[in-house]
Amino acid sequence: MLRGGRRKNMSELLSRRVVGILLMLISHSAAAESFSVGIVPQHSPKKLAEAWQPLLSYIGSETGHTFHFETAKDIPTFEKALSEGKYDIAYMNPYHFVVFHKNPGYRALVRQKDQTIQGIIVVPRDSPLSELSDLEGNKIAFPAPAAFAASIIPRATMQKEGINFTPVYVHSHDSVYLNVKRGFFKAGGGIYRSLQATDDDVKENLKVLWSSPAYTPHAIATHPRLSEEVRGQLLNVLTTMTPGGKGSDALNSLKMKGFSEAFSADWDDIRALNIDLLQQENP
Numbered sequence: 251m252l253r254g255g256r257r258k259n260m261s262e263l264l265s266r267r268v269v270g271i272l273l274m275l276i277s278h279s280a281a282a283e284s285f286s287v288g289i290v291p292q293h294s295p296k297k298l299a300e301a302w303q304p305l306l307s308y309i310g311s312e313t314g315h316t317f318h319f320e321t322a323k324d325i326p327t328f329e330k331a332l333s334e335g336k337y338d339i340a341y342m343n344p345y346h347f348v349v350f351h352k353n354p355g356y357r358a359l360v361r362q363k364d365q366t367i368q369g370i371i372v373v374p375r376d377s378p379l380s381e382l383s384d385l386e387g388n389k390i391a392f393p394a395p396a397a398f399a400a401s402i403i404p405r406a407t408m409q410k411e412g413i414n415f416t417p418v419y420v421h422s423h424d425s426v427y428l429n430v431k432r433g434f435f436k437a438g439g440g441i442y443r444s445l446q447a448t449d450d451d452v453k454e455n456l457k458v459l460w461s462s463p464a465y466t467p468h469a470i471a472t473h474p475r476l477s478e479e480v481r482g483q484l485l486n487v488l489t490t491m492t493p494g495g496k497g498s499d500a501l502n503s504l505k506m507k508g509f510s511e512a513f514s515a516d517w518d519d520i521r522a523l524n525i526d527l528l529q530q531e532n533p
Contacts, residue, residue: 284316287336290346290468291321291328292393292423292444301447302341305500312487324421325394329528331355338473339484343367344520345398345471349528351514356471359481360488361516363508366464369399370445372430372456373437375403377405380461389416391426391438396528398520400426400439403462424448431455447505452512466516475532485511 287306289298299319306317320337322328332340335354342350344367350356371390373379385408392401400423408415418435420426426438427448437459445453470488472481488509491497502507 251369258313259428261434263312264403268363272527280520282314282316284318285480286320286336288328288331288340288342289319289321290340291323291325291421294422294424294448297447301503305497306505308491308497308500309484313480313483315483316373324399327395329396329481335473335475336490338476339470340473341470343398343468344517345396345528346518347471347523348520348525351471351517355474355483356469357474357512358469358512358516359485360470360471360509361512362467362506363510365443365467365507367399367467369401369403369462370440370442370458371404371460372427372440372445374430374433375455375457375461377436377457377459379459382413383412385415386413387415387434387435389418391420391429391435392417393421393423393426393439394419395440397423399441399462399465400444402525402527403465404439407460407462408530424452427452427456429444436477443505450459465519471512492493 268350278312287302289302291298293301298321302319303475305317305445309315310317322331322350330344331337332342332346332350333354338358339359340350342356347356347358351358371382371385379385392405394401395417396402405417407474420429420438421439423444426435426440427445429435430438431452441460442458445456446460487497489511491501493507494500
């Protein structure tokens with residue numbers, strides 16, 4: 251009888267343990283969520299995916315959630331997706347953050363650590379042009395109308411200086427650099443970070459003609475639908491990444507040193523410029 255009772259007790263204990271494990275697994279599965287991460291299309295989708303996937307995999311392993319890489323065919327399409335709140339998390343330029351923080355309410359999470367953004371105008375390496383005024387009367391390539399440092403700032407500077415030019419929008423930073431390198435345009439707008447990330451055979455055939463003042467860099471921001479719990483998890487993971495330490499492979503892939511916690515007021519320098527381009531185009 252004792253042996254039979256002991257077997258029964260052990261069987262019940264084992265059953266309870268199995269049920270407990272199953273409940274834990276179900277609970278973990280329910281807690282795990284899937285999120286879309288939209289990346290501004292400065293480069294080709296392939297290049298962006300290669301650069302960002304290590305970070306998405308890392309934060310996924312640290313939080314237990316799944317993060318899906320997304321981008322758009324060009325910057326205007328990306329802006330439309332932001333305006334519709336398509337992305338749960340998005341890496342967007344400074345002006346995008348100012349606009350889409352208002353509506354649909356994207357919230358600043360982090361920004362690149364110890365980094366600013368500067369607009370540039372590039373020309374072929376063997377170009378005789380030496381200053382902005384030399385671009386008078388020319389067609390100039392830009393990624394998109396609302397690309398902040400690569401388009402808005404250089405265009406505004408040239409207009410302020412009375413330089414007449416025709417902007418041509420070629421969809422991405424990579425397209426700007428390639429078109430200028432091939433001689434289709436005498437100059438094009440970009441930023442230092444994207445120039446350094448473009449293909450070596452293109453980069454080596456270009457030089458910087460002009461650069462802008464420094465501004466607060468791109469934001470990683472979250473849609474209002476993300477819970478405070480998930481935001482807290484992401485903030486903890488991202489701000490504890492260090493070169494040579496936690497998440498170093500992901501940082502190396504992005505050519506970044508790390509992330510700092512960000513607040514909406516960080517982009518007051520952009521607000522002070524009183525740019526209303528996207529508000530006009532997307533009322």
